[in-house]
Amino acid sequence: MSEFSLQLNEDQLQIQKWIHDFAEGTIRPAAHEWDEREEFPWPVVEEAAEIGLYSTDFLLNAMGDPTGITLPMAVEEIFWGDAGIGMAIMGSALAAAGIAGNGTPEQMMEWVPQCYGTAGDVKLGAFCVSEPDAGSDVSSLRTRAVYDEAKDQWTLNGTKAWITNGGIADVHVVVATVDPELGSKGQASFIVPPNTPGLSQGQKYLKHGIRASHTSEVVLDDVVVPGSCLLGGKEKLEAKLAKARNKERSGKQPAMATFEATRPAVGAQALGVARAAYEYSLEYAKERHAFGKPIIMNQAIAFKLANMITEIDASRLLIWRAAWLAKNGQFVNGEGSMSKWKASEVAVRVTEEAIQILGGYGYTREYPVERWHRDAKIHTIFEGTSEIQQLVISRAISGLRIE
Ligand SMILES: Cc1cc2nc3c(=O)[nH]c(=O)nc-3n(C[C@H](O)[C@H](O)[C@H](O)COP(=O)(O)OP(=O)(O)OC[C@H]3O[C@@H](n4cnc5c(N)ncnc54)[C@H](O)[C@@H]3O)c2cc1C
Numbered sequence: 001m002s003e004f005s006l007q008l009n010e011d012q013l014q015i016q017k018w019i020h021d022f023a024e025g026t027i028r029p030a031a032h033e034w035d036e037r038e039e040f041p042w043p044v045v046e047e048a049a050e051i052g053l054y055s056t057d058f059l060l061n062a063m064g065d066p067t068g069i070t071l072p073m074a075v076e077e078i079f080w081g082d083a084g085i086g087m088a089i090m091g092s093a094l095a096a097a098g099i100a101g102n103g104t105p106e107q108m109m110e111w112v113p114q115c116y117g118t119a120g121d122v123k124l125g126a127f128c129v130s131e132p133d134a135g136s137d138v139s140s141l142r143t144r145a146v147y148d149e150a151k152d153q154w155t156l157n158g159t160k161a162w163i164t165n166g167g168i169a170d171v172h173v174v175v176a177t178v179d180p181e182l183g184s185k186g187q188a189s190f191i192v193p194p195n196t197p198g199l200s201q202g203q204k205y206l207k208h209g210i211r212a213s214h215t216s217e218v219v220l221d222d223v224v225v226p227g228s229c230l231l232g233g234k235e236k237l238e239a240k241l242a243k244a245r246n247k248e249r250s251g252k253q254p255a256m257a258t259f260e261a262t263r264p265a266v267g268a269q270a271l272g273v274a275r276a277a278y279e280y281s282l283e284y285a286k287e288r289h290a291f292g293k294p295i296i297m298n299q300a301i302a303f304k305l306a307n308m309i310t311e312i313d314a315s316r317l318l319i320w321r322a323a324w325l326a327k328n329g330q331f332v333n334g335e336g337s338m339s340k341w342k343a344s345e346v347a348v349r350v351t352e353e354a355i356q357i358l359g360g361y362g363y364t365r366e367y368p369v370e371r372w373h374r375d376a377k378i379h380t381i382f383e384g385t386s387e388i389q390q391l392v393i394s395r396a397i398s399g400l401r402i403e
Contacts, residue, residue: 094164176190
């Protein structure tokens with residue numbers, strides 16, 4: 001067990017500087033172009049792979065850090081550079097987390113590296129849970145997985161919605177229903193290996209923000225995968241289904257286990273965007289003159305900035321606490337959800353205030369703050385909306401099934 005400390009260790013400080021330099025020198029300068037093009041930023045992700053930032057090793061090292069803080073710290077720096085490109089770099093981590101959360105160690109060793117590829121041959125992963133009629137309500141998934149005992153293979157059918165890297169990924173991790181009568185307890189996660197027939201990209205969504213990140217429908221039409229692609233294996237699934245049928249309390253459903261583990265990192269994404277907007281507007285407020293003085297000399301502007309940095313620091317404290325607790329204790333009052341909820345709402349407010357501080361310039365696409373505002377908003381929606389985070393916290397503090 002590691003002690004909770006706000007002091008980053010030597011390793012962490014080095015990683016922080018390394019990523020910050022990459023974010024400042026490579027990600028941030030490319031941000032406007034890829035936002036306008038609304039395309040996956042392959043050259044930037046390839047550069048991230050060249051330096052080892054987009055890699056299985058980096059992810060596993062960061063996830064293995066006993067303080068838990070390396071991952072959110074790294075994510076904050078990447079997203080400080082740009083959230084759209086940041087999602088392009090981090091999207092595969094969600095698939096990797098889905099594999100790590102539900103798979104055996106052997107499945108992890110086999111499939112996580114295939115979500116990343118190598119520096120000269122970059123691959124992508126996608127984590128496919130949401131469906132057109134089931135986003136927050138993951139118990140209503142309609143995608144079906146049917147087992148053929150004789151052939152030891154599963155056939156998947158359904159449509160997944162809003163999938164990061166959907167259709168362009170090499171490895172798709174798909175959550176499907178194996179027993180519809182059991183709701184979320186009747187679900188399992190499957191690997192769909194590269195080039196499996198029947199998996200195709202549906203519509204690509206045009207988005208409000210994080211436009212460099214690719215988001216698509218994924219259509220599964222008689223997708224056949226071998227029994228070995230069931231994450232966790234058949235025996236574990238059978239035991240879980242039997243428990244659920246006997247109405248015993250079983251483990252958490254696959255999708256939720258992944259989301260819980262990734263929430264502090266998603267909060268850190270929002271934090272990076274908020275910090276970018278705060279730093280930019282602070283500098284601007286010191287330089288921009290109105291009525292013969294810098295606009296920061298007005299309390300109306302200075303207090304906005306005071307509020308922004310206070311909220312940003314409060315968010316980071318919640319994120320680091322949650323990340324540390326995830327490794328060294330356990331969540332008691334929905335601390336993972338608290339951190340994601342707080343940071344995402346703060347990011348929306350802070351980026352809006354940044355536009356206000358930049359005035360007319362802030363509203364134009366010549367300046368980055370309007371992009372940051374668009375990029376901030378997704379964080380109150382994906383990986384559990386703000387309302388769902390509040391539901392998780394409410395249930396944790398009350399022990400009641402608040403609706
Ligand atoms: C850019 C982007 C990337 C995404 N990437 C992925 C991905 O990689 N993989 C993946 O599986 N999914 C992904 N998603 C999907 C995302 O997780 C869902 O959109 C999200 O969970 C919300 O689900 P929904 O859109 O169906 O909204 P709904 O569940 O329909 O919610 C609509 C509104 O109702 C509220 N609401 C719903 N239920 C309750 C309740 N019980 N109490 C109070 N309020 C409630 C919600 O908070 C929200 O405000 C992505 C989405 C986007 C936009």
